[in-house]
Amino acid sequence: MTSSEQATLSTSRASGTSEIENSPTTLARDLLIACERGDRTDRYRSALAAATDDDLHRVRADRRTALAFWLNCYNAGTQLLLAERPALYEGELRFVRFFHAPAITVGDTSLSLDRIENGLLRGGRSKYGLGYLPKIFVTAFERRYRLVDCDPRIHFALNCGAESCPAIRAYEPDHIDEQLDRATGSYLDATVEHDPDADTVRVPRLFLWFRGDFGGGSGIRSFLRTYDAIPEGVTPRIRHGSWDWAKAAGKFTE
Numbered sequence: 001m002t003s004s005e006q007a008t009l010s011t012s013r014a015s016g017t018s019e020i021e022n023s024p025t026t027l028a029r030d031l032l033i034a035c036e037r038g039d040r041t042d043r044y045r046s047a048l049a050a051a052t053d054d055d056l057h058r059v060r061a062d063r064r065t066a067l068a069f070w071l072n073c074y075n076a077g078t079q080l081l082l083a084e085r086p087a088l089y090e091g092e093l094r095f096v097r098f099f100h101a102p103a104i105t106v107g108d109t110s111l112s113l114d115r116i117e118n119g120l121l122r123g124g125r126s127k128y129g130l131g132y133l134p135k136i137f138v139t140a141f142e143r144r145y146r147l148v149d150c151d152p153r154i155h156f157a158l159n160c161g162a163e164s165c166p167a168i169r170a171y172e173p174d175h176i177d178e179q180l181d182r183a184t185g186s187y188l189d190a191t192v193e194h195d196p197d198a199d200t201v202r203v204p205r206l207f208l209w210f211r212g213d214f215g216g217g218s219g220i221r222s223f224l225r226t227y228d229a230i231p232e233g234v235t236p237r238i239r240h241g242s243w244d245w246a247k248a249a250g251k252f253t254e
Contacts, residue, residue, distance in 0.1 A: 049105035077103030131212030
């Protein structure tokens with residue numbers, strides 16, 4: 001985290017943000033910080049629910065704002081569901097009950113984690129089909145607010161409450177690309193295992209579930225080279241690790 005980011009977040013954490021600001025981006029960030037601190041979240045949730053289409057203009061119009069806003073909304077929504085409706089996460093039915101449950105309301109529209117991730121952040125891509133298929137049922141809200149392109153780095157920023165998920169941080173529009181690079185690099189450093197002797201690389205299962213988001217096998221290898229997870233000039237066979245679905249609430253970066 002840069003010094004300017006630390007100063008901004010430290011101020012918010014220290015003050016508790018006593019005044020509600022009009023910026024939806026600030027509201028989403030402060031909601032996430034309130035979840036981390038264990039503070040009351042009602043005022044932030046109410047303000048986001050009451051946000052107008054005009055209030056959300058920059059979320060629609062600016063890629064960096066949209067990324068920071070929806071990442072913070074998703075991660076806050078996860079923490080709220082885990083705190084308030086933990087039973088939804090238990091068992092295999094979590095994929096229906098937890099990810100499709102109302103998690104957060106923005107602009108008078110109730111949103112599930114599934115809609116934020118696949119309908120908005122991934123630009124309307126289905127969670128089925130390994131990232132190659134479009135989402136079939138798309139709401140008017142999703143069409144209006146979804147990002148045009150899927151930035152695959154989001155998969156190393158979204159936390160769905162599982163032990164294998166990446167840690168949570170509060171994202172800022174002005175620093176979003178730097179933050180996503182840092183989050184991606186940290187997660188890959190901790191999870192990718194390259195075996196040059198066997199000519200294989202073991203990667204998180206995210207690369208299988210969202211293979212199309214990375215551009216297939218060649219895109220995955222190029223992505224791994226970008227973050228020094230494998231050396232230049234090698235094309236190892238890709239193996240996918242298991243995923244630990246054990247519930248892990250409150251997994252924030254320090």
